[in-house]
Amino acid sequence: MADWLKLKAQGAVQEPKAKxxxxxxxxxxxxxxxxFDPKPQAGADYCGPYKxxxxxxxxxxxxxxxxxxxxxxxxxxSIIRSMTHGQNGHETATYIMQxxxxxxxxxxxxxxxxxxxxxxxxxxxxxxPPYMSIPSALGxxxxxxxxxxxxxxxxxxxxxxxxxxxxxxxxxxxxxxxxRLKSRRxxxxxxxxxxxxxxxxxxxxxxxxxxxxAYGLILGEAKKAFEMSEEPDEVRERYGRNRFGQSCLxxxxxxxxxxxxxxxxxxxWDTHRDNFGRMKVLLPPLDQGFFALLEDLxxxxxxxxxxxxxxxxxxxxxxIAQGPPWDDGRHHYGEAMSVVVAGGGFKGGMVVGETDAxxxxxxERTLYPRDLSASMYTLLGIDPLGPLPHPHGYVxxxxxxxxxxxxxxxxxxxxx
Numbered sequence: 001m002a003d004w005l006k007l008k009a010q011g012a013v014q015e016p017k018a019k020x021x022x023x024x025x026x027x028x029x030x031x032x033x034x035x036f037d038p039k040p041q042a043g044a045d046y047c048g049p050y051k052x053x054x055x056x057x058x059x060x061x062x063x064x065x066x067x068x069x070x071x072x073x074x075x076x077x078s079i080i081r082s083m084t085h086g087q088n089g090h091e092t093a094t095y096i097m098q099x100x101x102x103x104x105x106x107x108x109x110x111x112x113x114x115x116x117x118x119x120x121x122x123x124x125x126x127x128x129p130p131y132m133s134i135p136s137a138l139g140x141x142x143x144x145x146x147x148x149x150x151x152x153x154x155x156x157x158x159x160x161x162x163x164x165x166x167x168x169x170x171x172x173x174x175x176x177x178x179x180r181l182k183s184r185r186x187x188x189x190x191x192x193x194x195x196x197x198x199x200x201x202x203x204x205x206x207x208x209x210x211x212x213x214a215y216g217l218i219l220g221e222a223k224k225a226f227e228m229s230e231e232p233d234e235v236r237e238r239y240g241r242n243r244f245g246q247s248c249l250x251x252x253x254x255x256x257x258x259x260x261x262x263x264x265x266x267x268x269w270d271t272h273r274d275n276f277g278r279m280k281v282l283l284p285p286l287d288q289g290f291f292a293l294l295e296d297l298x299x300x301x302x303x304x305x306x307x308x309x310x311x312x313x314x315x316x317x318x319x320i321a322q323g324p325p326w327d328d329g330r331h332h333y334g335e336a337m338s339v340v341v342a343g344g345g346f347k348g349g350m351v352v353g354e355t356d357a358x359x360x361x362x363x364e365r366t367l368y369p370r371d372l373s374a375s376m377y378t379l380l381g382i383d384p385l386g387p388l389p390h391p392h393g394y395v396x397x398x399x400x401x402x403x404x405x406x407x408x409x410x411x412x413x414x415x416x
Contacts, residue, residue, distance in 0.1 A: 027312060028090075048276050069291035087314065269282065293308065309339065346379065
């Protein structure tokens with residue numbers, strides 16, 4: 001609270017720096033030692049084959065040798081190496097990272113739902129939903145909680161690697177032309193007019209508004225966001241012609257259209273077995289897509305107003321599980337994890353916190369999930385100590401630290 005009041009007094013929280021958030025969610029839990037917190041000095045039992053971390057374009061910052069493109073962009077992002085919450089179950093850890101609260105009496109909304117609610121409260125007029133997930137939602141852990149279903153995430157579905165993403169409810173099914181949709185709309189209006197004559201009801205007027213918005217999505221400018229063929233081939237190739245890379249490109253297109261919160265749901269990081277075999281598959285697309293997203297946002301002048309985050313539900317065990325049945329796997333590990341933040345008022349080229357020599361626990365500047373969310377809210381112009389409405393009148397805050405229920409290391413003031 002003291003950090004927030006200090007920033008407010010300095011004027012740092014009066015004018016929002018960020019307008020949108022792109023959350024890169026690594027479902028399953030990415031290994032911190034094999035990404036943004038390499039520990040070659042810990043020995044082969046910990047670092048495995050990754051013994052030569054790369055120097056980045058920021059002196060003193062090194063990351064995994066499998067991320068050569070991101071090593072060239074370290075000036076655009078900062079790494080938090082001392083995040084912790086201590087929970088090793090997927091469901092509980094996902095809830096904690098998505099809501100930045102511990103499970104308790106209140107089922108909290110996710111960060112995306114809170115941002116959608118606050119933008120709606122401020123008069124959001126975008127033609128697309130304010131909280132979107134590509135291609136699928138994270139389930140109940142990324143839901144609206146007590147805010148209500150108006151703030152549930154909209155999952156696009158579809159394959160982002162196609163020329164046109166078939167978004168259920170927005171992009172018409174194959175074979176259904178715009179002309180046929182307009183014909184259906186005319187028929188619907190005729191039926192509604194007849195019904196009005198039979199029963200005068202104000203609900204029809206409200207329905208007209210919602211129908212107008214729905215058809216606006218299907219027939220208007222909004223659906224063009226999903227026409228990936230509008231992008232030049234060289235741009236699509238730069239992001240990588242794979243689902244993650246093209247999801248990053250779609251997220252950039254949604255930011256351009258003013259969508260406040262976008263989650264890219266990228267799974268497959270639960271590497272109990274053959275961790276390093278999976279890293280060979282997962283890290284190259286991550287490196288290319290994340291690199292292209294940061295570069296593209298910066299070139300278009302969007303990085304200053306767009307927060308980009310990267311994390312999963314936890315880290316993975318620093319010591320490798322050798323031999324059968326694990327074959328050099330890594331297990332769940334909530335004691336330490338890495339988080340990457342960029343843009344929207346977050347400074348680049350810095351490392352916050354440190355883990356011990358083997359990456360087993362925070363050694364310096366211990367941070368908790370709510371510290372991340374409170375910092376994001378602050379940059380978005382949302383008071384992290386402010387109230388949220390609850391249908392049964394319970395006292396609820398944007399972050400529950402106001403009631404002293406969660407541990408905190410304070411706002412990320414060194415990179416804000």
